[in-house]
Amino acid sequence: MTQSFQNDAVADSSAPETLIATPSFPQSRRKGVFDFGRDGFGWLELHGVPPGRYEIVLGELLDRAGDVANEPPGSSIRRIKVECVADADPYRVPLPTDNVNLRGYDPKAPAIRLPERFGIVMPFRYVQVLDAPKPLRAENLVRQTLHAPIDLSQSSFECDNPILNEVCELCRQSILATSFCGIYIDGDRERTPYEGDAYINQLGHFAVEASFDMSRRTIDHLMEHPTWPTEWRQHAIKLVWAHLEWSGDVATAARWYDILANDRLMLKYARRDGLMETGGEYRAGCVIPGCGDIVDWPVGERDGFEFRPVNAVVNAFHHRNLLEMADVARALGKTEDAAAFTKRAAAVREAFNAVFLDASAGLYRDGEGSNHHSLHANAAALAFGLPEPESIPRLVEFLDGKGLACSVYFAQYLLEAFCVAGRSDLAVKWMASTGERSWKNMIDFGATITMEAWNVKAKPNLDINHAWGTAPLNVISRFIVGATPLSPGFGKARVAPQPGTLHRIRAKVPTAHGPIGIDIDGGRLSLETPVPTLVEWRGTSAEVAPGRHEFS
Secondary structure, three states, X not given: OOOOOOOOOOOOOOOOOOOEEEEEOOOEEEOOEEEEEEEEEEEEEEOOOOOEEEEEEEEOOEOOOOOEOOXXXXXXOOEEEEEEEEOOOOEEOOOOOOOOOOOOOOOOOOOOOOOHHHOOOEXXXXXXXXXXXXXXXXXXXXXXXXXXXXXXXXXXXEEOOHHHHHHHHHHHHHHHHOOOOOOOXXXXXXXXXXXXXXXXXXXXXXXXXXXOHHHHHHHHHHHHOOOOOHHHHHHHHHHHHHHHHHHOOHHHHHXXXXXXXXXXXXXXXXXXXXXXXXXXXOOOOOOOOOOXXXXXXXXXXXXXXXXXXXXXXXXXXXXXXXXXXXXXXXXXXXXXXXXXHHHHHHHHHHHHHHHHEEOOOOEEOOEOOOOOOOHXXXXXXXXXXXXXXXXXXXXXXXXXXXOOOOOOOOHHHHHHHHHHOOOHHHHHHHHOOOOOOOHHHHHHHOOOOOOOOOOXXXXXXXXXXXXXXXXXXXXXXHHHOOEEEOOHHHOOEEEOOOOOOOOEEEEEEOOOOOOEEEEEEOOEEEEEEOOOEEEEEOOEEEEEOOEEEEEO
């Protein structure tokens, strides 16, 4: 997603001292190719081998012949061939310098640098030994995988849909594997924090463990080094709001409150009716500095979206941002601000429906003056609570007909739209789908970390280690399992499962007070919660104390 930044600040390393390198051995071997089972960022060590010359290939995928793949051309899928002379035991195989692994990188580039003590790391799953003094065994090869100490055991998910289980596990491992910088980055190709990428990564991290330092560091970095399109500025508010809600960290919200309210909310672009006029599609040298809309990325994933100066997608985000700012203001005791944000959100909702709703089609237009109805305009409106109830069935029908006609990033809001509409069955359908544009297709392609795009055709320069592809993980946790904070830091929880077509779910959702355990079997819900919880199940609601509870 390369674009120019609006500052020349060098991104200092944010990697904490708690980053760890976990050793692992190959799980299988075929034709001289050793398979570590999963992709991971790190380096290769030779243990117990004779000194001498070695020729080794490291990479993320295999080709059809079973060799470490060196294609498709132009992609950022990694393969490196190394010729070296082992002269120590253990011996660290030297990785070459390039612009991806940041040694010799443009010093003004906004990529995150790892501390020098970690050296050069790259993502790889496979090791192919082309030449060695003698044949190597699995115990001779050790991959040191660099990552944050994320505790996956704090969470779990299992259901009666095997594809959804596979997809969830892919996303869980993606959160662990992409944590190697100690901050939420966009992937290996740039190793750069972006607000949109970081938000989905953040929600996925919250779904696997109750740990918030990486979220805080990412917020601090992006507030000081904001990135380019309108929606990424809007995601800064979403990042702080989610961090506050899941962690209860009022100090971080207080630290950045004024910048959120006076800059990231972008009220200077609001018209008298409350809608934002942001100037249209982002281009370098945009007419309005700090603005310019992206809608989706890459550009081929926009479902034909027609850009207008007043854009339905960014105004849907604006409506949601106002409500998020109201939540933040209340948590900080700023009751007058909270009331003002809530009042403005109501005005934006009224204007949004007056300007963008095409009553004859029952759909939202892309922008003021447009007659095109994209997936993006309608999914954003539905996900952020803008339609009247009677409009929702038509929107759901339209979006289901479109399917995954968006990027893996915007799939976050398509899935949310289905769940907000009470149609989690459709969210399950698309999360567990098997087409060319699906998470299952990523798995079948050979990826063990979510990919930057659905496939190479959608984004020829993609990498295959991009946590913005993990939307199913947080959608499962927040909507399908349905466990969310009802007060900051999970002082009180809400559990409102939407199993959809699933008949059996067993899940564990992490909170700072301990996990919430949820077991669904047909019409029965078993809940074990460490905090007071509002339970919504099968049309009824009840407030329960910490402990174990049964509902039918």
